[in-house]
Amino acid sequence: MIKPFEKPIYVTRPYLPPLEEFCQGLQEIWDNRWLTNNGPILQRFNQELCNIFETDNLCLFNNGTLALQIALQGMGISGEVITTPYTFVATTHALFWNKIRPVFVDIEPEYYTLDPEKVEAAITPWTTAILAVHVYGHPCKLNALADIARRHNLKLIYDAAHAFGVKVGNNSIGHFGDLSMFSFHSTKLFHSIEGGMLIFREAGLKGVFDYLKNFGFKNEVEVVMPGTNAKMNEMQALMGIQVLKYLEEIMQKRSKITDLYRNRLREVPGIRLVPSLYSDIKYNYAYMPIEVDEQEYGMNRDTLYEKLKEYNVYARRYFYPLICDYACYRSVSVKDPLTVARRVSEQILTLPIYDGLEISDVEIICEIIKSLFHGRIELPRRNS
Ligand code: T4K
Numbered sequence: 001m002i003k004p005f006e007k008p009i010y011v012t013r014p015y016l017p018p019l020e021e022f023c024q025g026l027q028e029i030w031d032n033r034w035l036t037n038n039g040p041i042l043q044r045f046n047q048e049l050c051n052i053f054e055t056d057n058l059c060l061f062n063n064g065t066l067a068l069q070i071a072l073q074g075m076g077i078s079g080e081v082i083t084t085p086y087t088f089v090a091t092t093h094a095l096f097w098n099k100i101r102p103v104f105v106d107i108e109p110e111y112y113t114l115d116p117e118k119v120e121a122a123i124t125p126w127t128t129a130i131l132a133v134h135v136y137g138h139p140c141k142l143n144a145l146a147d148i149a150r151r152h153n154l155k156l157i158y159d160a161a162h163a164f165g166v167k168v169g170n171n172s173i174g175h176f177g178d179l180s181m182f183s184f185h186s187t188k189l190f191h192s193i194e195g196g197m198l199i200f201r202e203a204g205l206k207g208v209f210d211y212l213k214n215f216g217f218k219n220e221v222e223v224v225m226p227g228t229n230a231k232m233n234e235m236q237a238l239m240g241i242q243v244l245k246y247l248e249e250i251m252q253k254r255s256k257i258t259d260l261y262r263n264r265l266r267e268v269p270g271i272r273l274v275p276s277l278y279s280d281i282k283y284n285y286a287y288m289p290i291e292v293d294e295q296e297y298g299m300n301r302d303t304l305y306e307k308l309k310e311y312n313v314y315a316r317r318y319f320y321p322l323i324c325d326y327a328c329y330r331s332v333s334v335k336d337p338l339t340v341a342r343r344v345s346e347q348i349l350t351l352p353i354y355d356g357l358e359i360s361d362v363e364i365i366c367e368i369i370k371s372l373f374h375g376r377i378e379l380p381r382r383n384s
Contacts, residue, residue, distance in 0.1 A: 002368055005312040009361060013354040014186040015250055017242035025238040036233035037214075045237040048244060049197065053172055059198045059209040060237075064161050064183030066213070066230035067196030068094035071179050072129075074208040075155060079126040084114050085322040085334075086341045087133040091159045092323045095131065103127070104324050105336045108141070110275055112289075112344055116144035118336055123148075129155035134163040134173060135319070136350075137286035138277065142168065142176050149177070157181075164190040165251055165284035174199035184240060189254065189286050189355075190247055192240030195232055250355045254285035257353050257362050261288055264366035268373055270297025272347075287318065291347040298374035301347050311368050318350045 016022075025041070032040060042060065050058050061067035072081075072094055081095055085104040095102045105118035114132040130149055132140045140158065149156035158176065160166075161183035166173040174180040184195030198209060208225075211218065216227035232240075243250075265271050272291035277283050294300040299307070301317070308315050322345050324334050351365065 002311065002364060002371065004310065005361070005364070007312070009313045009352050009357070009365070010354075011314060011316040011318075011350055011352050012187050013356060014191055015189070015243055015246065015355045017239070017246065021242055022238070025242060029234050029238065032234075034234060036231055038231070039234040039237070041234045041241065042232055042237040045192070045232075045240045045244075048241065052244075053174055053199055055175075055199060057200050057203055057206060059200075059206060059213070060232045061196040061198070061213055061230045062232050062236065063194045063230075064181055064185060064196035065090040065094060066228065067183075067198050068159060068181045069097050070209055070212045070228070070230060071157065071181055071198050071200075072098045072100065074205055074212055075129075075157075075179065077129045077155060077157075079128045080124060081129045081131050081157075082114075082119050082122050082127060083131040084133050084135070084341070085324045085338060086112055086319050086345060087135060087159065087323065088161065088319065089323055089326060090161075091131065091133055092329060100128075101126075102131075102323075102329070102332060104322075104332070104334050104338065106338050107135075107341045107344065109340045109344070111138035111277075112136070112274075113138055113140040114145065115340070116141050116148060119145065120148050120152075122336065123152050123154070127152070127154060129157055131157045131159060132177075133159040133161070134166065136274075136289055137162045137166050137284045138274070139163070139166060139168055139173055139176075139281060146177070155179075161185075162188070162286045163284065164188065164286075165247060165282075167282040169280050172199075178202070179205075184236075189250055189284055190240075191243060192232065192236040195236050195240060196230075251284055253355045254353055255283075256359065257357060258285045258288060260359060260362050261290075261351060261353075261366060264363065265290060265369060268297070268370050270295070270373070271369065285353065288351040288353040289318070290349055290351060291344065292349055293347065299372060301349050304369070304372060305349055307372055308365075308368065313352065313365055313368065315349050315351050317348060320345045320348065 108115045156177035158180040160180040179200040182197040184192040212227040213230040216223045216225040270293040292301040
């Protein structure tokens with residue numbers, strides 16, 4: 001009988017750099033006595049990211065949600081925006097805070113990103129933009145969306161919260177569309193405790209975003225727009241700089257975990273894995289989603305989710321419910337039946353994946369999932 005894990009296995013854990021390295025960085029902050037408002041460490045972090053992404057059209061924020069809100073406001077997006085209901089709620093909140101009406105359309109069944117055909121069918125005279133999400137770090141249908149945006153003169157905005165480190169050919173995923181937002185939240189494979197970043201095509205937006213994140217101040221006596229406070233601070237920037245050094249290592253470890261899950265779960269009837277990504281995509285292994293088919297597996301997703309908890313494994317149902325089913329968005333009329341999004345949202349389970357998750361633990365999680373197939377094993381009793 002498989003025993004429950006002694007300590008909880010969460011869906012993710014933040015990567016932490018060696019403590020001595022972080023303490024050295026803290027010493028610098030103490031010496032500078034500069035904590036926020038465009039401090040020297042923030043500027044260094046900003047420059048490192050500009051070098052990596054080979055652009056100056058980049059702006060840092062205290063979190064991804066405010067970054068996206070500011071992006072929409074700074075770009076003057078209004079009216080209706082076509083978007084996905086299969087995402088974290090912040091994607092839609094950013095529209096709502098800008099008084100923009102979300103138009104939810106369906107996703108495609110392989111990688112769960114916006115279905116371009118559905119996008120095109122939903123365009124009205126009020127549509128101003130498409131807000132697509134590289135969900136789990138899977139690139140959207142980039143060419144098809146770009147083509148639709150160009151033909152209909154729409155802005156193309158990507159919520160790339162999950163996609164730091166993803167490349168398509170030699171290009172970072174941040175270079176597609178008019179703008180991309182990345183989240184540096186602690187639960188992301190790359191993080192700065194909390195944080196967000198915008199990368200954008202139009203150089204003129206940089207000044208606007210800089211104003212909007214700092215109360216609209218141009219100088220000590222001039223406020224040129226009603227901005228907010230969305231500045232990244234020195235502690236966040238320090239964490240970002242230090243985690244960045246380990247990014248490749250982190251992705252390699254996650255890649256091994258992903259391979260193991262895929263190898264072990266491939267044969268389990270009723271467990272669907274995402275198809276391998278196209279060979280020109282460098283993936284970041286941000287999430288480990290599986291779909292659970294109740295008929296074939298003999299247990300539905302929610303039961304598996306609960307059973308895993310009995311083993312001290314805390315998988316998550318990212319993304320359930322759909323955004324349009326949350327109480328605060330139920331009044332938004334949805335014309336698309338969202339057939340795929342509804343099915344996926346009912347069947348999806350994201351399994352634990354993080355740097356520091358032992359390979360032997362992944363093997364046990366797979367064993368548990370295999371054994372639960374059609375109730376093949378006796379369930380464990382938790383030590384009280
Ligand atoms: N767009 C998309 C597509 C997003 O996914 C997100 C955020 C955003 C926009 C907004 O970006 P930010 O404003 O957040 O930068 C988490 C994150 O809070 C959220 O950032 C993320 N998406 C979302 C997918 O996941 P929760 O409510 O599920 O997090 P929580 O606190 O339950 O953490 C999950 C697990 O991680 C815990 O069970 C344990 C572990 N954990 C968590 C934290 C914070 C740790 O071990 N240590 C920690 O410090 O939302």
